[in-house]
Amino acid sequence: MLIQGSTQLLGVIGYPVEHSFSPLMHNAAIKYLNERNRAEGKCSGTGLDYVYLPFPIPPESLAIAIAGFAAVGLKGFNITIPHKQAIIPLLDEVSDVARAIGAVNTVWRREGKWCGTNTDAIGFSAPLKEMGRDWSQLPAMILGNGGAARAVVAACVQLGCPAVWVVGRSPDKLAEFGQSWSAAPEIAAKLSVVPWAQLADYLPQAGLVVNATPLGMHPHVADSPLSEAEIGQVGGGAIAYDLIYTPRPTQFLQAASAAGLTTIDGLEMLVQQGAAALEIWLQQPAPVEIMRQALLDYLGNATA
Numbered sequence: 001m002l003i004q005g006s007t008q009l010l011g012v013i014g015y016p017v018e019h020s021f022s023p024l025m026h027n028a029a030i031k032y033l034n035e036r037n038r039a040e041g042k043c044s045g046t047g048l049d050y051v052y053l054p055f056p057i058p059p060e061s062l063a064i065a066i067a068g069f070a071a072v073g074l075k076g077f078n079i080t081i082p083h084k085q086a087i088i089p090l091l092d093e094v095s096d097v098a099r100a101i102g103a104v105n106t107v108w109r110r111e112g113k114w115c116g117t118n119t120d121a122i123g124f125s126a127p128l129k130e131m132g133r134d135w136s137q138l139p140a141m142i143l144g145n146g147g148a149a150r151a152v153v154a155a156c157v158q159l160g161c162p163a164v165w166v167v168g169r170s171p172d173k174l175a176e177f178g179q180s181w182s183a184a185p186e187i188a189a190k191l192s193v194v195p196w197a198q199l200a201d202y203l204p205q206a207g208l209v210v211n212a213t214p215l216g217m218h219p220h221v222a223d224s225p226l227s228e229a230e231i232g233q234v235g236g237g238a239i240a241y242d243l244i245y246t247p248r249p250t251q252f253l254q255a256a257s258a259a260g261l262t263t264i265d266g267l268e269m270l271v272q273q274g275a276a277a278l279e280i281w282l283q284q285p286a287p288v289e290i291m292r293q294a295l296l297d298y299l300g301n302a303t304a
């Protein structure tokens with residue numbers, strides 16, 4: 001990729017940010033679009049002239065970093081932990097979905113203003129929409145009540161699931177989670193919070209069971225949010241969805257597959273949330289296959 005005087009900046013902010021796969025995925029997409037545009041003669045000179053960089057920004061420097069981004073004309077950026085909530089007051093416009101979720105993962109500059117949204121819900125839904133199920137018949141159970149669970153809740157309501165049960169281990173955090181949707185009454189109307197000890201009561205009716213905890217993530221690959229016996233209680237035809245993408249598959253998905261459930265891992269969500277962000281910045285379709293393959297190559301799992 002040629003970096004020159006006219007190259008525009010995209011990036012991801014976080015602290016730490018070294019673990020992020022976004023630079024890998026986005027720079028592969030930019031390189032591909034650049035070469036394709038040039039080959040098709042759509043652009044003179046260097047084609048699509050962007051680079052996507054990681055920016056480690058400590059929490060106390062967030063405001064000054066955003067002001068600096070405006071000063072240097074950054075085109076847009078992704079946001080990861082710990083800035084997804086803290087960025088909101090620093091933005092001029094925030095989408096309804098990001099307000100409901102309470103977190104922003106994608107920011108862009110428009111007419112001198114910072115605009116933000118959350119593409120995690122789009123990313124989560126993408127592989128489910130491909131399945132063409134009647135979501136109005138499929139209650140969703142979400143294991144975990146952290147940041148990712150919020151995007152999953154919004155996505156499940158948007159898909160049309162008749163009920164969304166969020167299962168958590170901490171009564172206080174669970175109650176807080178349940179009460180935090182006042183800005184989104186359509187979500188609050190379908191949402192119930194369920195203590196972990198009661199999850200077995202709900203398993204037989206669940207049409208979609210989502211792991212939104214880190215249980216099973218590398219290096220704790222033997223962990224699972226549900227035991228094999230619990231997975232065995234999930235109704236036939238249900239979908240088991242794990243947000244984790246290393247390893248592929250997780251213990252949870254291996255057991256779900258053995259129990260005859262349809263399984264989805266977190267890689268496609270990662271790819272699709274990134275593709276949705278790139279489309280906002282570049283105003284053209286993202287090369288999803290290139291982004292997916294860049295991740296698969298890196299994870300050394302191209303056949304999974």
Ligand code: NAP
Pocket residue numbers: 120123143144145146147148149168169170173211212213214215217243244245266267269270271273
């Ligand atoms: P988070 O904000 O830290 O939330 C983690 C949740 O898991 C919390 O509710 C936590 O409970 C719960 N939890 C942790 N250990 C548990 C245990 N032993 N038993 C029961 N519950 C437990 O993390 P997050 O950002 O939501 O991420 C959750 C997972 O999703 C991670 O594995 C992450 O890698 C993955 N993720 C994937 C994508 C993707 O694109 N595929 C995107 C985002 C996240 P407490 O609140 O009680 O501590």
